[in-house]
Amino acid sequence: MPEPTRLVPREAQGGLRDAKRQAILRAAASIFAERGYHNTSVSDVAEALNVSKPFLYYYLKNKEDILFECSRIATEQLHDVLEQVRRTAAPGWEKLRLLFRGYARVMSTDFGICLIRSTTPGSLPADLHERLFSGRRRLNREVERIVAEGIADGSIRSLHPQLATFALFGAFNWISTWYRSDGSMSPDAIADTYLDLFARGMRPEAGPADRA
Amino acid sequence: MPEPTRLVPREAQGGLRDAKRQAILRAAASIFAERGYHNTSVSDVAEALNVSKPFLYYYLKNKEDILFECSRIATEQLHDVLEQVRRTAAPGWEKLRLLFRGYARVMSTDFGICLIRSTTPGSLPADLHERLFSGRRRLNREVERIVAEGIADGSIRSLHPQLATFALFGAFNWISTWYRSDGSMSPDAIADTYLDLFARGMRPEAGPADRA
Numbered sequence: 001m002p003e004p005t006r007l008v009p010r011e012a013q014g015g016l017r018d019a020k021r022q023a024i025l026r027a028a029a030s031i032f033a034e035r036g037y038h039n040t041s042v043s044d045v046a047e048a049l050n051v052s053k054p055f056l057y058y059y060l061k062n063k064e065d066i067l068f069e070c071s072r073i074a075t076e077q078l079h080d081v082l083e084q085v086r087r088t089a090a091p092g093w094e095k096l097r098l099l100f101r102g103y104a105r106v107m108s109t110d111f112g113i114c115l116i117r118s119t120t121p122g123s124l125p126a127d128l129h130e131r132l133f134s135g136r137r138r139l140n141r142e143v144e145r146i147v148a149e150g151i152a153d154g155s156i157r158s159l160h161p162q163l164a165t166f167a168l169f170g171a172f173n174w175i176s177t178w179y180r181s182d183g184s185m186s187p188d189a190i191a192d193t194y195l196d197l198f199a200r201g202m203r204p205e206a207g208p209a210d211r212a
Numbered sequence: 213m214p215e216p217t218r219l220v221p222r223e224a225q226g227g228l229r230d231a232k233r234q235a236i237l238r239a240a241a242s243i244f245a246e247r248g249y250h251n252t253s254v255s256d257v258a259e260a261l262n263v264s265k266p267f268l269y270y271y272l273k274n275k276e277d278i279l280f281e282c283s284r285i286a287t288e289q290l291h292d293v294l295e296q297v298r299r300t301a302a303p304g305w306e307k308l309r310l311l312f313r314g315y316a317r318v319m320s321t322d323f324g325i326c327l328i329r330s331t332t333p334g335s336l337p338a339d340l341h342e343r344l345f346s347g348r349r350r351l352n353r354e355v356e357r358i359v360a361e362g363i364a365d366g367s368i369r370s371l372h373p374q375l376a377t378f379a380l381f382g383a384f385n386w387i388s389t390w391y392r393s394d395g396s397m398s399p400d401a402i403a404d405t406y407l408d409l410f411a412r413g414m415r416p417e418a419g420p421a422d423r424a
Contacts, residue, residue, distance in 0.1 A: 038334040038335060039333070120250075120329050121248030122248020122252070163405045170382045170385065170386025175378075196413075201408075201412040
């Protein structure tokens with residue numbers, strides 16, 4: 001029996017479904033960022049989108065699922081930045097600079113804010129929490145490796161790679177708590193100012209006498 | 213009519229009540245740090261202390277009250293550090309160094325972890341959230357002022373005081389997310405490593421030629 005004629009081809013339908021799901025996640029992330037995850041109900045998200053709760057549940061299982069997906073998008077964006085950086089044949093410090101410039105951009109989005117502010121311990125069921133945090137731990141290890149690379153190639157001074165990595169992540173993650181899109185500084189400008197600070201802190205000193 | 217003889221003097225009773233309340237808060241902060249605030253019930257806290265829920269409610273109104281008091285203790289400890297620093301007649305950078313050394317100690321306690329990890333937007337009723345965050349904003353302004361002082365007295369190079377302050381708070385607040393009391397580094401050692409990084413980033417360069 002031939003398949004009935006579809007008004008919208010199956011693939012485009014899938015695309016439409018994805019687009020709607022994405023729109024829900026964007027709206028949810030924005031409300032989580034504004035009011036806080038624990039203060040927001042699925043009804044609030046439905047109301048903001050002017051749709052019914054059953055409509056939302058067709059796309060996402062529950063509130064935890066929404067939070068997980070929002071945070072997963074941010075984590076994937078961070079891993080995309082990492083992938084790009086790994087493909088460049090630059091010294092360690094330059095890789096770190098490129099990475100954290102992209103990192104600051106993600107931290108200033110609602111998805112980034114979701115990842116840092118809303119997925120605190122206990123927000124997600126153990127299995128989803130673990131999936132998300134294994135991604136974050138992997139990112140952490142990769143950055144530590146880039147710092148170690150930089151020390152080896154001489155673009156970073158001899159320092160404690162793990163603590164320098166924690167300091168970088170702390171400074172950049174914290175952007176998600178105070179950044180305002182209507183503020184005076186762009187994510188790039190914030191990143192450049194931070195990276196100037198960290199460059200002075202982490203790069204070898206100019207005078208060889210100081211390195212004795 | 214003479215007051216009946218008390219087995220415990222009234223003042224000591226007050227002290228005892230405070231001590232018990234403090235013990236409850238310490239236990240609660242420890243469980244919040246371990247499992248996450250939103251994953252912990254008042255029953256969990258009672259169970260950990262081996263007391264009844266009514267006993268807990270005699271000392272603290274509800275879970276939000278417990279979170280607020282835990283975070284308030286951390287905020288007060290941070291303000292105590294600030295007060296000590298303000299009394300010293302040291303250059304700006306030295307004040308900053310002393311401040312963040314004390315800051316790291318608070319960040320590695322359960323109360324500090326509570327302040328940073330559990331009091332995300334929406335965890336507390338609006339009035340308590342505002343009381344807590346006005347204290348944190350005041351701390352932020354004071355640190356910005358110390359950075360500006362350091363720029364004026366020449367102990368800190370010319371930089372963006374607000375962004376440098378955010379970077380410092382970010383790095384040091386983040387300690388509360390990864391610090392383990394059974395780890396290899398003490399809060400002082402972490403602070404010293406971080407402050408070495410920030411000293412290089414924020415202090416004027418050694419050679420006057422570099423400052424032209």
